[in-house]
Amino acid sequence: MVPLSSEKLKLGKIGFLNVVPIYYPLETGIISHPFNIVSGTPACLNRLMAAGHLDLSVVSSIEYARHPERYFILPDLSISCRGAVKSVLLLSRVPVEQLDSRTITVTTQSHTSVALLRILLAQRYGIRAELRPGRMPDHLEAEHLPLAFLAIGDEALQLNGQGIFPFSMDLGEVWHTWTGLPFVFALWVIQKNAAEKLNGSLRTALEILCAAKAWGRNHLDRVCRAASEKGVLTFEALQDYYQCLDYDLCQNEQTGLNLFFRFLEQMEEIPRVPVLEIASPLACVA
Numbered sequence: 001m002v003p004l005s006s007e008k009l010k011l012g013k014i015g016f017l018n019v020v021p022i023y024y025p026l027e028t029g030i031i032s033h034p035f036n037i038v039s040g041t042p043a044c045l046n047r048l049m050a051a052g053h054l055d056l057s058v059v060s061s062i063e064y065a066r067h068p069e070r071y072f073i074l075p076d077l078s079i080s081c082r083g084a085v086k087s088v089l090l091l092s093r094v095p096v097e098q099l100d101s102r103t104i105t106v107t108t109q110s111h112t113s114v115a116l117l118r119i120l121l122a123q124r125y126g127i128r129a130e131l132r133p134g135r136m137p138d139h140l141e142a143e144h145l146p147l148a149f150l151a152i153g154d155e156a157l158q159l160n161g162q163g164i165f166p167f168s169m170d171l172g173e174v175w176h177t178w179t180g181l182p183f184v185f186a187l188w189v190i191q192k193n194a195a196e197k198l199n200g201s202l203r204t205a206l207e208i209l210c211a212a213k214a215w216g217r218n219h220l221d222r223v224c225r226a227a228s229e230k231g232v233l234t235f236e237a238l239q240d241y242y243q244c245l246d247y248d249l250c251q252n253e254q255t256g257l258n259l260f261f262r263f264l265e266q267m268e269e270i271p272r273v274p275v276l277e278i279a280s281p282l283a284c285v286a
């Protein structure tokens with residue numbers, strides 16, 4: 001395990017638009033913080049946390065489910081949705097019902113979204129398909145496209161906007177319609193040994209992250225202006241996108257998370273449903 005830095009806490013950040021409302025006030029100095037921010041894909045951050053190279057990070061929900069002994073969950077922080085999420089999409093050249101016994105190419109950037117797709121195909125649609133890791137081809141002409149592709153993050157937003165696939169299934173929307181519950185794609189977690197070393201400083205770190213979430217929520221126009229500079233979505237499209245995302249981890253989100261974990265256990269992706277160990281009872285201010 002890499003020792004906890006005596007100067008800066010290593011904080012993981014997904015390099016997608018979905019976390020800009022929380023990280024923008026930190027990275028611009030609007031809210032001062034004790035973090036050294038490390039950016040990467042969800043799968044990359046999972047690996048860094050598993051290896052102990054980050055002290056705390058946003059990680060895929062499935063990473064916590066697979067290794068609950070390593071982490072505490074930070075309170076009232078998640079990347080979740082209560083309906084369409086817009087950035088986790090199964091894009092296809094045929095209707096989903098025609099994908100039975102076919103091959104679906106899935107992103108290598110996310111573990112949770114791949115597991116969710118497997119659950120929805122099998123449990124919601126009764127479809128058995130081969131999920132094969134891969135990437136979109138450089139040439140997006142029809143003859144080069146996979147039959148179906150699971151895209152996440154900024155890539156999903158871009159591909160959906162290009163309209164090259166005639167069929168699009170929003171995994172967050174399907175989950176919510178099916179279960180009536182939010183879906184939690186990612187959690188903020190802290191290494192248990194880091195939490196123990198921080199002692200009283202943990203509360204300060206939690207308060208800073210909650211303050212960043214509150215600032216982003218209350219200044220969405222400014223967040224959208226900054227995010228639009230990435231060239232993925234327009235200011236107006238970003239306003240719509242961020243309305244689809246939720247960053248809380250209240251009782252409904254925890255219920256949805258536990259249901260997801262039960263499906264993972266049934267599919268033998270995890271040995272048992274983990275207890276949600278929250279790092280602190282600190283109440284974040286919305």
